[in-house]
Amino acid sequence: MNIVRGQLQDVFRDVFSDPALVLNDGMTAEDIEGWDSITHINLIIAIEKRMGVKFATAEISRLKEDSSSVGDLVELVAGKLKSSK
Amino acid sequence: MVNSNVGALATGNTSNLQETSVNSSCQRTSDLSAAVERCNASNDSERRTAFRALVECLNTEKKAGRVEELSTALRSVLTPMLDYTLVQALHRFYKLLPAEFKGRQKLKLAILGGFNTHQLRDLIEIFLFANGIQVEIYEANYGVFRQEILDPCSELYRFAPTKIFLATHWRNLGHLPSLSDGPEQVSELLEREFREWEMLWQTAHDRSGSQILQNNFDAPCWRSLGNHEARHPATITRYTAEINKLLSARAPSYVTIHDIDSLAADIGRQAWGDERFYVHAKIPCSPEYLVRYAHNVSSVIAAELGLSRKCLVLDLDNTLWGGVIGDDGIGGIRIGQGDAEGEAYLSFQRYVKALKTRGVILAICSKNNEQSAREVFEKHPDMLLRMEDISCFVANWTDKATNLRSIAKQLNIGLDTLVFVDDNPAERSIVRQLVPEVAVPEISKDPIEFIETLEKHQYFQVATLGTEDFQRTDYYRANAQRSESQGSAGGIDEFLRTLDMTAAIGPISLATLERSTQLINKSNQFNLTTRRRSVSEVMELIDAPDWVTVTASLTDRFGENGLVTVLLAHVRQDRLEIDTWLMSCRVLKRGLERLMLNYLCDLAQTRGLDHIQGEYIPTSKNELVRNHYAELGFRKTKTEANGHTTWDLPVSNYKALSNFIKRI
Numbered sequence: 001m002n003i004v005r006g007q008l009q010d011v012f013r014d015v016f017s018d019p020a021l022v023l024n025d026g027m028t029a030e031d032i033e034g035w036d037s038i039t040h041i042n043l044i045i046a047i048e049k050r051m052g053v054k055f056a057t058a059e060i061s062r063l064k065e066d067s068s069s070v071g072d073l074v075e076l077v078a079g080k081l082k083s084s085k
Numbered sequence: 086m087v088n089s090n091v092g093a094l095a096t097g098n099t100s101n102l103q104e105t106s107v108n109s110s111c112q113r114t115s116d117l118s119a120a121v122e123r124c125n126a127s128n129d130s131e132r133r134t135a136f137r138a139l140v141e142c143l144n145t146e147k148k149a150g151r152v153e154e155l156s157t158a159l160r161s162v163l164t165p166m167l168d169y170t171l172v173q174a175l176h177r178f179y180k181l182l183p184a185e186f187k188g189r190q191k192l193k194l195a196i197l198g199g200f201n202t203h204q205l206r207d208l209i210e211i212f213l214f215a216n217g218i219q220v221e222i223y224e225a226n227y228g229v230f231r232q233e234i235l236d237p238c239s240e241l242y243r244f245a246p247t248k249i250f251l252a253t254h255w256r257n258l259g260h261l262p263s264l265s266d267g268p269e270q271v272s273e274l275l276e277r278e279f280r281e282w283e284m285l286w287q288t289a290h291d292r293s294g295s296q297i298l299q300n301n302f303d304a305p306c307w308r309s310l311g312n313h314e315a316r317h318p319a320t321i322t323r324y325t326a327e328i329n330k331l332l333s334a335r336a337p338s339y340v341t342i343h344d345i346d347s348l349a350a351d352i353g354r355q356a357w358g359d360e361r362f363y364v365h366a367k368i369p370c371s372p373e374y375l376v377r378y379a380h381n382v383s384s385v386i387a388a389e390l391g392l393s394r395k396c397l398v399l400d401l402d403n404t405l406w407g408g409v410i411g412d413d414g415i416g417g418i419r420i421g422q423g424d425a426e427g428e429a430y431l432s433f434q435r436y437v438k439a440l441k442t443r444g445v446i447l448a449i450c451s452k453n454n455e456q457s458a459r460e461v462f463e464k465h466p467d468m469l470l471r472m473e474d475i476s477c478f479v480a481n482w483t484d485k486a487t488n489l490r491s492i493a494k495q496l497n498i499g500l501d502t503l504v505f506v507d508d509n510p511a512e513r514s515i516v517r518q519l520v521p522e523v524a525v526p527e528i529s530k531d532p533i534e535f536i537e538t539l540e541k542h543q544y545f546q547v548a549t550l551g552t553e554d555f556q557r558t559d560y561y562r563a564n565a566q567r568s569e570s571q572g573s574a575g576g577i578d579e580f581l582r583t584l585d586m587t588a589a590i591g592p593i594s595l596a597t598l599e600r601s602t603q604l605i606n607k608s609n610q611f612n613l614t615t616r617r618r619s620v621s622e623v624m625e626l627i628d629a630p631d632w633v634t635v636t637a638s639l640t641d642r643f644g645e646n647g648l649v650t651v652l653l654a655h656v657r658q659d660r661l662e663i664d665t666w667l668m669s670c671r672v673l674k675r676g677l678e679r680l681m682l683n684y685l686c687d688l689a690q691t692r693g694l695d696h697i698q699g700e701y702i703p704t705s706k707n708e709l710v711r712n713h714y715a716e717l718g719f720r721k722t723k724t725e726a727n728g729h730t731t732w733d734l735p736v737s738n739y740k741a742l743s744n745f746i747k748r749i
Contacts, residue, residue, distance in 0.1 A: 014133075017140065017174050038203055041362065045372045046170040057361050 004051075004078045008070075011046045015039065025071030040064055047073075053080040117142045117158055122514055124162045126527065136171050143178050156186040161521055163215040165380035165541050169373045173204075176211045188219035189705065190390055195223045195246035195295075197230035199257035201367035208379030209250075216387040217501075227367055230257075234289045242292055248386065249289055250298045254345070254369045255305055255325050262319040264309075271318045271327075279331045286340050296619045297340045298385065301329040303349040303370075306358035338599070339621045341385060341548065348374075348381055381543065388546040390617065391607035394524060395498055397440060397545075398489060400507035401451040401458055401480070405437075405470065406430050407532070410457050421467025429532040434469040436536045441474050445545050446496060446561055448477040450488045450505065455480040476561040485512055486519035496561055497670045499609070499706070504544045506535065549599060561671070581676060581745040583642075588677065588746045590637040590684050593627050593651070600648045601636050604667060609706040612667040613699070613713060623653075631656045633688060635681060639672050639746070646672050652681060659695040661685070666699075666713075673709075676744035682717055683741045690736055699732040717742070 009023040016034055029035040035043075044060055047053065055063070055076075063073060120139040127135040139162065146155040159175055159182075167175075179187075192213065196202050206224050213220045223244040225233045230251060233241040241249075259281055260274040286297050302325040308314035314322045325346070332342050349357045352374055359371035370378065387393060402409045407419030407426045419427040420434075441447050447470070451458055458480035462472045472478070477495050479488045485507070493500045500522035507513055508528065517525045528538050593601045602620045609615065618626075626632040635652040638645070649672045653665040663685075668677065682697075689697055699714040701707075715721070719732035 011170075014137075014170050014174060017177050019137075019141065019144075037366070041204070041366050041368070041372060042170065042173055049168065049170070049373065055361075057364060060361060060365055 001074060001078055004081065005074050007051060008047065008074060008077065011050050015043050015046050023070050025069060025074060027070040028066065028068065037064065047077065051077055051081065053077055117146060117154060118518060121158050121161050122518060125517060126510060126514055140174060147178065147181060152182055152186050156182050160215050163211065165377050167376060169376055172208060172211065172376050176207045179211050179214055184219060187214050188217045190218045190392070192218050192220045193245065193247045194220050195225070195241055195244055195249045197225045197233055197241070197249060197251050198227045199230055199253035200369040201227045202252050204368065204372060205252065205375050205379055208375055209382050212380045212383035213386060216383060216392050218387065218390065231285065234285050237292060246293055246295050248295050248298060249293065250382065251300060253300050255302045255321065258302060258328065261321060262324055264319050266319040268318045271324070275327050275331065278328055279335065286337070290339050290621065294622060296389065298343050298382070299332065299336065299340050300343050300345045301332050303346045304354065306354035339619060341389065343382060343385055348377060352377065384543040384546040385548065388548040389606065393546045394504050394544040395502040396446040396448055396496060397437065398448045398450045398492060398503050398505045399437070400509065401449060401453060403508040404506060405434060410461055411453060415461060415465055418461065420465065431467065431469060433532050433535045438469055438474060440545060443550065446476045447474055448492045448496065449475055449479060450485055450492060451480045452482055453480040485516055489516065489520055489523055549603065584745070585642045586639060586675060586746040587749045588637045588639045588680060589749055590635065590681065593623065593634040593636050597636055597648055598623060601651045604651050604669060605665065608667040608669065610670050610709045611673060612707050613710055614665055614702045615704050615707065616665050626653055633661065635684065637677060637681060639675065639677060650677060650681065652685065654685070656692065656694065660698050661689045661694050662698040663700065676746060678717065679742035679744040680746045680748070686736055686739045695736055697734045697736060701730045703728040
């Protein structure tokens with residue numbers, strides 16, 4: 001999980017052009033400046049490309065909800081990586 | 086936060102931004118250019134690291150308020166090969182630039198989307214910037230393009246665009262047939278479909294006067310009839326293909342068709358049409374391809390503004406053939422049938438020759454012995470490219486940066502119109518750093534990939550193609566011969582006399598409209614005011630009673646130069662005010678301007694006018710004509726702070742200026 005979080009942190013840093021950004025599981029879109037519905041799409045694209053995963057339509061919706069946290073994202077991506085092994 | 090940075094950069098009030106971080110790994114501009122070059126030379130696996138270092142450097146420039154460096158660096162790294170996330174990151178830096186660093190040429194672009202254009206808009210903006218265009222964009226809400234056009238009071242018209250991009254896709258087609266429709270019903274639907282789009286263009290054009298860029302329609306990535314889809318008249322695939330044909334054949338000259346369907350096919354329809362992003366965000370294709378999409382759109386707009394590249398400069402060894410002519414000899418190099426690698430170089434030559442046929446100028450820049458390099462073109466039986474295809478041939482041991490400068494000079498074109506292809510990464514790198522105006526694509530070691538790379542860059546994008554484009558190499562070669570006789574003949578008058586020049590001079594007609602407009606939008610050096618106009622704007626002037634249009638074509642003993650000059654003048658009270666005067670650089674110093682002024686004075690006298698007024702508006706490229714009016718005997722009446730000057734010539738006692746051109 002930590003490895004996945006670290007990789008996602010890299011992606012977030014690129015997407016938000018913030019080299020100092022630090023991710024933790026409790027964060028939501030509210031906590032990251034510039035995370036809106038448009039950058040959400042940018043984020044999805046970047047994660048898919050970098051991590052080699054693909055999100056289902058409904059997963060993209062779920063990640064967009066206010067209550068969705070970085071922890072949920074880490075778990076989802078980790079799960080996808082595990083099942084693809 | 087972003088906004089406060091913009092303010093600080095724009096006003097120079099950078100007290101808090103100038104504190105450069107002591108720990109930053111990138112503090113000097115030389116680091117920046119090294120970082121830029123690392124990005125440009127990086128392969129796919131190195132790219133992310135290289136860009137991370139670049140972003141750090143860009144942040145340093147931003148903090149120090151060095152906007153010019155920031156702008157140059159951004160422009161040098163932007164290519165259509167970058168991935169979506171990287172270009173978005175670059176766009177965030179672009180937004181910090183004050184307007185004057187965004188480009189010399191201004192454009193007011195309205196984007197009317199049949200889908201969500203938000204991301205596309207940012208990417209178009211930054212690729213226009215890469216082409217030197219300072220663009221102001223009005224982006225309509227998605228899906229309301231018809232209302233925006235039909236409502237005369239819409240925001241669109243308040244914005245007063247100079248160009249409108251109708252960003253539509255197949256879902257915006259209004260009359261998709263149902264499978265049970267027969268061929269006649271489908272034809273009727275197609276006709277109705279076309280007329281509706283035509284009506285939108287006409288309305289938008291009548292009300293705004295702007296040129297329109299209309300997407301054709303990308304076919305969806307599924308076919309309900311499978312293999313039979315293309316044959317059945319009422320399928321979506323067939324319908325989009327038919328409507329695209331109608332767009333190509335019947336769109337009026339003020340509409341440019343942007344071929345998005347080709348891009349979708351290049352990428353692959355399945356990959357292109359990732360519908361997850363349509364259902365989520367109404368994005369018309371998989372967002373990663375928005376980079377190519379925007380680059381394509383920008384290249385077409387740049388071409389319309391005369392900013393396409395003009396000349397392809399090629400290295401020889403391992404670029405046009407395999408092996409080194411100096412070592413392997415004419416029998417040892419690999420070119421031609423029978424050997425896979427030789428065929429790969431041959432197919433690249435075929436591509437290059439096709440570019441030349443449609444008007445791209447070819448030049449050679451190679452470190453070689455000139456004699457043995459020429460010999461390959463003259464004697465090797467399998468070469469497709471021959472000496473007559475090459476407008477300027479430079480093979481010597483001088484460094485390539487110097488040679489490229491000299492090629493641009495000999496051909497009388499700007500360095501920023503050159504594309505340089507060389508297999509040697511060291512040569513590419515040094516050229517990029519010493520002559521950053523020249524485009525130098527990263528190419529693979531494998532010649533089979535050269536074509537794909539050049540295709541992706543769209544350096545030589547075409548807006549319209551005239552018959553003159555086909556003859557360009559001849560013009561430039563004849564020009565080189567003329568320069569030679571200029572050296573040999575006695576004085577300049579003697580030289581001009583021996584040219585046996587004849588000119589046809591007269592108003593712009595429908596037959597010369599297209600070429601005239603092309604010149605208006607392309608000429609930079611001999612251009613007194615650099616005012617650009619669309620085909621329809623020029624057409625209006627032809628008909629306007631208070632406007633005078635003049636154009637001339639010139640022939641000499643070396644051949645036809647074609648239509649080479651345009652003059653537009655406005656009648657106001659007792660004056661004829663020259664609004665636009667420009668000339669193709671290939672006929673400079675021939676005295677054609679003197680013949681034209683004689684013609685214009687006759688015209689003014691016939692119309693009972695007393696004065697001719699001239700204007701010079703300086704740009705970075707038209708220093709050449711700063712004294713144009715003084716040389717023709719005008720008197721300066723006004724000088725403005727920015728160098729803009731106004732000139733007057735009384736018509737009454739005008740004496741016709743001597744010249745060596747016979748009017749026909």
